[in-house]
Amino acid sequence: MIKYRFFCNMIWQAFQNSEKINAAFTPTSPNRNNFNMPSQQKQKPGKTTAKIKHNTSEPALWKKILFSALATLAFFFALELALWAGGVALLVDREDPFRGFSGLITVFEPQGNVYRTRLPKPGGTFNDQSFQTAKPANGVRLFTLGGSSSYGFPWSAPVAFTAILGDVLAAAHPQRTIEAVNASGVSYAMHRLNLVADELFRYEPDIFIIYSGHNEFIEPEFFNALKRRSSARNQAEYLLAHSRVYSGMHALLNTRNDQPATLDAKFDERVRRENTRSYLPAEKEAIVEEFRWRLQRLVRRAHERGIKVVVCTVPCNLRDWRPELSLINSALDEAGRRQWEQALRSGEARLARREYADALVDFQRAAELSPHHAMTHYFMAQCHEGLAQWQEAQQAYQRACDEDASPSRRLSKINQAIREVAEEEGALLVDMDQIFAAQSPRGLVGFNLIEDYVHPTPTGHQEIAWHLWQALERAGWIGETATMQREQFDAIVKQRATPDSQANPSWLFNQGVILATQGRDDLAMEKFRQALELEPTHGGALGNLVSLLLKQGKIDQAFPLAEKLVELYPDYPNFQTYLALILASKQELTRAKVHFENVLRLRAGDPVAHNQLGLISEQQGDEIAAAKHYEQALASYGAFAEARYNLGKLRFTQGRYAEAQAYFEQALASQPDYLAALLYLGMAQQELGNDLAAQAQYEKALAIAPDHVDVLNNLAWLLAISNDRQIRNPAEALRLARQAAELTQYKGYRVLGTLAAAAAATGDFAEAVKWQTRAVELAPAGEAATLKARLKRYQSGQSLQNETPD
Known part of the structure; x- marks a missing residue:
């Protein structure tokens, strides 16, 4: 790495000095003003002056240009050789700069007598796969096209259904050479899958298995700019990517751009959109139609080449996964919005008390006011489930998924498009969405077959492989139909030599973060622990595990992990905060104070540290210091409701009720459902003799926490x-x-x-x-x-x- 950066910096300096080098090699003109010219004497009368002969042998302009160009080329050729000797890798050998949108970088490349995945690496866009360059005479070659769900995320290719299907077909048809290749790409949607198919057409495929539909709303969000780029620009950058000078400059600029990144970014490996995009119903319809068209195009082009096609509907976690984003009806006036909010809150409170029938009435009223609010339908589904109304529950869970304004799961219309294209184009349909529902308790697909929100569990992959095998055998696509027995299938699966886990720790960490945002804390902690088994010093997994343990009040479990965090990463302020919070809860105030002060040293003005130091100062009897820390917290973050509440509570205990009331009101302006602030605001108003206002605060608090x-x-x-x-x-x-x-x-x-x-x-x-x-x-x-x-x-x-x- 040191050598690599040395050569990258050498490029940088070389570019800065290139004009000087060009000037040194360029012939100069004797007529330039910066050269001393012979002085011309005035001619005196009666005397003749000898004529000065000018040099008429100056190089022609074209020769100057040619010489300059050759000198420049020689310089860059020498630089290219130097970088080659220094081990600088070509950009095209390190990554696909076009993220699969150009069609110029292939997924596979020839390596001896096989084609193998280009740039295979753990956690890469494509699995490490290979197949023979010369297709065997008795061979059956099938490719799976899809996203991370068919890729095998978060496990590995051997766990995914493509590998299982290949092993089962090989056992059932020993006379055939089966090549089952997983060509699925992480985050790939139908646009890029068509580009991958363009490449796969060259490899004599017999069968395509298409398992796609979850990424149609994610791919546009990430890659619209790449999709809009011209082919001419892509061609130019593709050629440049084969130059070590360009590759080195690319690496150097990326390195320099990365320099200001804080330590916080080191552990921010979340799989998420940088800017969450919301989609209106009409926009969703347009994306579904584009998906249908691209799927139809892929199937037709495959059929034109004699390739048989299997298309699968794609199941998702409906029961155990909340919508990502819910939109409130923008047409509601203030009174209507209050009615909607009151109905939703009342329903949530009743749902928490398992008063399903009454909660359902509240949610139905909320849905009438804001019919496209996804979480309302999710809550209604939970009520139906609590009332054992299974069909209504399934419909409401699906409605919640469809109304998600930022979909990370397929819409029901995506699956409907898959079914329709299969029928119209004569493709073989395997309806895994219906199959997963049939195999789930009460027809409600959840964590039983889906690992998180869309990625099948290992058991889920086995079910997909089993039903694909059945479909292929019944269609007679492999040759003589083999006997299909589930016992035989299970025996083959059991004997498969698959690794215990090739899951990438960053993948497991990402899953944990996603589960935590869904409120699935126990499952999230399990993922973080799995990541730590693979990489014990993974700061993100360890830090999030500590955070969730603190959230659950498991201080004793969190304590040694927090100490380990601070030992491993002493300059990371969040980890100092975790340890300080634990020490404060254990009443080790002196040690806690040291770590909160460390936070302020690492991140000046940190509002959480100031707020906690205020609480410690109060406990130690220093009310002046406490108030100062609360004020500093608010100076850093004016909307910090907890700091305003703490300062208000301090003033309340000092008998300064009017000041306290103002702070509580400000806290509630930032966080209207702040229960403690509502309670103390009522108490302050009662002390000030405003009983009617106090009653209103208590009633608001009671609506939140009955x-x-x-x-x-x-x-x-x-x-x-x-x-x-x-x-x-x-x-x-x-x-x-x-x-x-x-x-x-x-x-x-x-x-x-x-x-x-x-x-x-x-x-x-x-x-x-x-x-x-x-x-x-x-x-x-x-x-x-x-x-x-x-x-x-x-x-x-x-x-x-x-x-x-x-």
Whole structure:
């Protein structure tokens, strides 16, 4: 690498000095002003002056140009030789600069008596595959065309259905030489698959298996610029890619462009779009039609060459994968949007409590207001599943997939197009979408056969291979039809010499990240652990594993991993943050403070570090330092709701209620569903005498968390003791207080005190005395006096009004 960069920098310097070199080799004119010319004397009268003879043997202009061109060519030829001697690789030998869109870089290249994948490498665009240059006389050569789902992601080619099918066909037809080649490319959609097919036509294929449909919305997002490039430009760059000078410059510029990258980018290996693109229904229709046309074109061109074609519908994870992006009806006015939001939130809360019928009603109301909101249909599917309405659940899951505004899975219309093209063009159809549904519990395809969102599990690949074998044998395409027994198939699969795993750690990491964004934390952690088995120092996998363990509150499991992270990557601020958070949770405040200060050293002004240092300062009794850290956090990130909440809470404890109210309101402006901020805003407003506003905050909080004990307790207290007739509601106060008491199993003295106050407000003083007596028994000694005073009031038949809530 050092030698390589040395030669790359040599190119850079050579280009900078090229004009000087050209000047040195270019003949100069004697008439240029920068040369000293003979002085001309004025002619004196009566004297003659000798004529100066000018050189008439100057080279002609064409000779100058030719000499300059030859000198330049000689320089670059010498430079090319020097780079060759220095081991600089050609760009065309390192990568495909056109990402498969030019048709100029082939997938396979001849190597002796075989064709082999060009540039094979773990995690590459194509699997390492090979087949004979001279097709055997008795040979059957089939190619699979598709994306990462048929590629075998995240495992390896031996796990994918193409390899399994090849082994089964070889066992069933020992008289034939079977060559099953996986020509699938990661992220390849139908546009590039047609270009790959152009190459495959040259290799005498007998059968094409087409398994594609998931990438139609991803390929345009990544590669529109490449698709629009002219063929002339591609040809020119293709020729340049065979030059070591150009290749070295390309590598040098890429290296220089990479220089400013921070350490953060080192672990950001996520498979994701840089800018998520949303698609409207009309745009989706257009892409489906383009897919249909390109698939039809591929099938027709294959048939014209005598190649038989199998097309497969492509299943995906419907049950266990949420839509990527949901769009709200833009035609809704503010009132309609509030109604939609209220219906959706109510449905989510009821769904969490498994109140499926009531939740379904809420979601149906939300769907009426915003019919194309994908997550609404996903929630409806979960309700139908909870009600054992299996067909409705399947339809709703599919609708959620189809309404996804940023599809990473095939639409149902993609599969319908595949079925129609197969029928119209006479291709053999293997409907894997329906087969996977038939083999899934209740017809709901999920993680049982799909690894993540579209990639089949090893079992899924085996099922595809089994049904392809059946289809090929029934069609008689291999020769004499072999007996097809599932027991025979399973025995062959069991005996196959496949590696335990050739999964790339970066692939497993990518899958973990995707699963984590879907809320599938346990599955994500499993992927991160698998990545770490292959690469124990993989910072991304280790860091994300620690993050998820912290999210689940598994501090003891996260602690040694976080220490390892900081040991391996001491200059990575996020890892310092993880360890500091763990230490703070374990009340090792001094050590935690050191690591948060390390974060600020590595990333000045880090808002999370300042916020956490504020909390530590509060615990250590330094309120001035705490406030300063919160303010610095907000200076770095003004929308940091947690820092505003913490500063507001600090002011609340200091009795500065008006300031506290302002901070809580600002926190809620950034995060409207911030439950703790709603609760404390209500408390601040209550302290300021604004009971009506306090009631509104508590009710908002209760809509978000119907079983939150503090919210129930505060609202019940307010309704029980308020002097305002608009607010006072003893019956509702009693209901809320009983709910809070049940949630605490009647063991919380504050809640029991509120229950007593609510009972007294209804006139049931016997009940009030009962619960207040119990509250006195459970309360700490410091609060017993206040509780006993209230008990005496209840015993004398007096209720409470306008007291501070317990």
